[in-house]
Amino acid sequence: MSGLKPATVSSRWTALVILCAGTLMTILDGNIVTVAMPAVQSDLGFSPAGVAWVVNAYLIPFGGLLLLAGRLGDLVGRKRMFTAGLAVFTLASLFCGIATTPGALIAARALQGVGGAMTTAVVLGMLVALFPEGRERAKAIAVFSATGAAGGALGTFLGGALTSALSWHWIFLINLPIGLVSVVAAWRVLSADEGAGLGKGADYLGAVLVTAALMLGVYTLVQTAEHGWASTRTLVLGALSVALLAAFTVRQTRTAEPLLRLRIFRSRTLTGANLVQIAAIAGMYAFQYIGALYLQQVLGYESLTTGLAFLPAPLVIGALMLGLSTRVAARFGPRNALLAGLVSILAGLALFSRAPVGGSYLTDVLPAILLLSIGFGIGMPAMTGLAMSDTRPEDAGLASGLFNTTQVVGGAFGLAALTSLAAGRTADLAATGTGPLDALNSGYRLAFGVGALVVTVGLVLAAVLLRGNKRSKGMGTEAVSPERSAART
Missing domain, CATH: 4.10.860 (DNA Excision Repair, Uvrb; Chain A)
Structure with missing residues (x-):
């Protein structure tokens, strides 16, 4: 498979902008609904349990279809899969924005998940083909990772701002102009890749x-x-x-x-990076989801105020990933950069686990947000580079789908486990006569603490599984020729 290789440097970076724009939409929609959930529930008449499906209906098809979409991208061409996914996601966003019943919104969110899987599954494979050289690829991965990581945090801010200024419908409708421009640009700018062909069999x-x-x-x-x-x-x-x-x-x-060539797991780097990501993303959901609930339900913040409170996160993450993170990985190696990032995330969650009922933003919230943002900004590009560093060209789409699958599955695990633990602790304390606010805060603190423990597991996995891997030196993103890959296999 020839991959996507625009002839000039400028066209490669233009293609990267298009890939980042498509990724930004799918990442934003993973978090943008968090702050808007109370408004959605009130407007459409969701039950307290049923409103969770606004998130779940997106996660289930997204996580379940990533591997299949990645493989189909290898067969029919990644450009076709990426562009079709953008079109499906954009159309589904329109359906979400005009939904007037719970069933209509849930169905549209599920369709968004399908489009998100189609788009996301092939992006890293396309990026690897666009930037085969180690140094240039490292910069491209840093830009891509900054878009994804900052976009996740930015979703919380935009969700609050759009809900307060307009209505919750606009958290979805904002995707329409981005999606339409991205579809046209992707079709015109990205070089065609024929793929192996469906006739090859799957x-x-x-x-x-x-x-x-x-x-x-x-x-x-x-x-x-x-x-x-x-x-x-x-x-x-x-x-x-x-x-x-x-x-x-x-x-x-x-x-x-x-569908999944098991030989890719012979790479300890790829296997280790995916396992570490599951733990890291699961723990980070304590920050992205429980943190927003703490601000709204314990500290009494409005939607817009909650969004503004999280604004430092995308700013810090974006600044780090576009500059310092690349130099840190180049100077100390991606493994060490990842370890440092996980330590910072762990420290941020530990601070959140001490957040009191009458907490102050400057002393109890902002320091934790900064630590988490620094850790994610330094660690995520290193983890992405490590996951793709040993990938054969013909397996790039599969490895990309696998990496994104572990990200979504880790997020789903974190969301389910942490919310379940928090709700259980709150219910137990309320049954013993503890005040509602104290019981609620205690549940959130437990979720933050467990999130820190899960990140600790990721830290141990990174230290053990990535130890002594010579290909982790430098940026860990150097190109691997088909001949060298075949020789190792």
Whole structure:
């Protein structure tokens, strides 16, 4: 597969801008609804439990379809998959913005998840093909990572600002001009890649198994907040998800055209980076989701004030990823940059776990936000570079889909586990006569503390699994020729 290789340096960076614009939309929509949830619930008449589906309906198809979309991108061409995904996502955003019933919004959010998976699954593979040289690729990954990470934090700010100034409908309608321009620009600027062709064959049974396993797994995780971790429903669905995943793994060892070529896991760097990402993103959801709830429900912030409170996060993350993070990784190596970033994230969550009921923004919130932002800004580009550094050209789409899958699954796990734990602690304390605000805050503090423990697991995994890997020296993003890759395999 030839990949996407515009002839000039300027065209490559123009293509990167288009990839970042498409990614920004999908990342924003993962977080932009957080602050707007009370308004959505009131306007459309969602039940307290049902309103969670505004998030869940997006996460389930997004996480479940990433691997399949990545593989199909390799077969039909990544440009086609990326552009089609942008079109689906933009159309779904329109449906979200004009929704007038809970069912209509949930269905539109699910369609957004499908478009998001199609777009996101192939982006890293396209980026690797666009920038084959190590130094230039490192800069491109830093820009791309800054867009994704800052976009996630920026979503909270935009959600509050748009909801307060206009209405919650505009958190979705804002995607229309971005999406339309991105679709046209992608079709005109990105170089065509033919792909291997559907005639090459694909493991469609494997696609059904892994998609069903991931979608059922994500569904089970996000429902634990309502049904509990030890309930019969959770245990049965969880066991079925594991069984489907095991069947998929066996299938990949026996079929001639596997969906997931298991040889990619021979790279300790790729495997380790994906495992670390699951833990890091799961812990970070304590910041992105529980943090917004703490500001609104404990400190009494309005939607706009909550958005402004989180504004330092995208500013710090963007500034670091576009400058310092690349130099830190070049000077100390991506593994060490990742470790430093995880330590900073851990410190930020530890500070949040001490947040009091009558907390002050300057002393109890801002320092934690800055630590978390610094950690994410330094660590995420290093983790992305490590995950893609040993990828064969023909596996780039698959590795990209896998990396994005672990990101979404980690987020879904974090959202489900942390909200479930927080709700359980709050209910237990309320039953013993603790005041509502104290009980609520205690639940959030538990979620922050558990988030810190999960990030600690990621820190240990990074220290152990990435230890002594010579390819982690420098930026860890140097190009790997097909011949060298084949020789190693």
